[in-house]
Amino acid sequence: MKSFYSRFDFQSNLLFEALTTAEKKTVYNAMESLSIKKGSLLFYEEGIPTGIFQIKKGKAKKIKKGFSGSEQIFYIYTTGDVLGYHALFGEERYQDSCEALEDLEVNFIAKDVFFQLLKSIPRLQQTFIKNIGHEFGVLANIIAVLAQKNLNARLAINLLILNNRFQKQYKAGSGIDLTREDLANVIGTSPESLGRCLKYFKDQGSIEVDKRVIYIKNEESLFQLLNSSS
Amino acid sequence: MKSFYSRFDFQSNLLFEALTTAEKKTVYNAMESLSIKKGSLLFYEEGIPTGIFQIKKGKAKKIKKGFSGSEQIFYIYTTGDVLGYHALFGEERYQDSCEALEDLEVNFIAKDVFFQLLKSIPRLQQTFIKNIGHEFGVLANIIAVLAQKNLNARLAINLLILNNRFQKQYKAGSGIDLTREDLANVIGTSPESLGRCLKYFKDQGSIEVDKRVIYIKNEESLFQLLNSSS
DNA sequence: TTTTAAACATAACAAATGTTATGTTTTTAC
């Protein structure tokens, strides 16, 4: 049985980890450095793929526009994560958009260069395709949570997931720093209803909030919501 | 802009369509025929992949177990659909389970045979990987619907999707024939709440129900729910 | 066919969530 966190984590920060030191060097030599401003897009739905990205520093949200123009956030990438490769393997357009949540430093590998890397390092293709399969399972898990859990439980799960993901990249206890609107767009509710849940968790002592940053104070109480509520 | 239906359809019935007549023949010669009883599993989460399946006749549900043991249905396959290949490309275990909704006739291609086919027909691998990319986008769309739409809208959308999918495979006007529990597990609610929505649609003249089969009588009225409701 | 179990329809009530509104705090832009 996989751990709780890996069921909800793309693990796209580990894509180059299976390589030898020499291979890694080849990959990192192929990268060029980019700076991306907060609020701008790394790529967008229906756009033509240009290459893949690795985040050196910062956070980015992967979003899909709904019918009513509202955006659904289905993943938040952090430092070390590699993204943008689905569309390259499929030789098709991007299926979703990715927006910088803060000023980003990223490494970029252009499409042609990436395909050359895949040729020279055969293991790489399998690693990527394997990860796409894993990500597929992650999305299925996200669907199950959204469809089956009430708001408190959805928030609890996502706070745990985000806290874990941000801790890996920043330091432990760094907290969850997202706008209320973004967090609401992750768990599928309005900022107002989100606020009510946050207040409930605060009163209960599960979390503390400073400015907009959320700190988890009692993981256990949040985990308890997973199994119970409908 | 993609059509409404293709945004929610895996299109896994078209995987062999890009092949030449000769290539198709090679593929179909590699298949062996199986009969699968209603309620039994084609494969299950964490199981070791054995090959891929194509449904010759019948329907099957792709499910993921939640925490509380409840099942989430995130796709329903019908006649012609090919499934079970994600795990093979990733060389990992199945990420989800697939259960027959009625007695099935399926074609099976064993793992080794499938890999041989990929070698002898190079285009095939790209077609499959491209489709996995497409399916990724479908799951993201499903997430957006579950997170953003109220129960009426979720039901309306899924009735349209299922009606479209079943019509393609059976004949037009064949209706939607699922247990209330399965349909509830698609849209993320209880059978009781589902019943209330169905009654509302019936009273409104959007659908008719005979036994448990649902017939759409006014597509337009269901489509109107897409853009409006939150 | 008869019996038994499963599935379905519906209603009343409880609980959760959405919405609107108002005032405050924090961030951004100049």
Added chain:
DNA sequence: GTAAAAACATAACATTTGTTATGTTTAAAA
């Protein structure tokens, strides 16, 4: 640093959805 805009907190009320309960219909088993 100051002004303007955005983000946030909270409450009251409306609406939606969940839950429990009961009787009926349909499908499965004997």
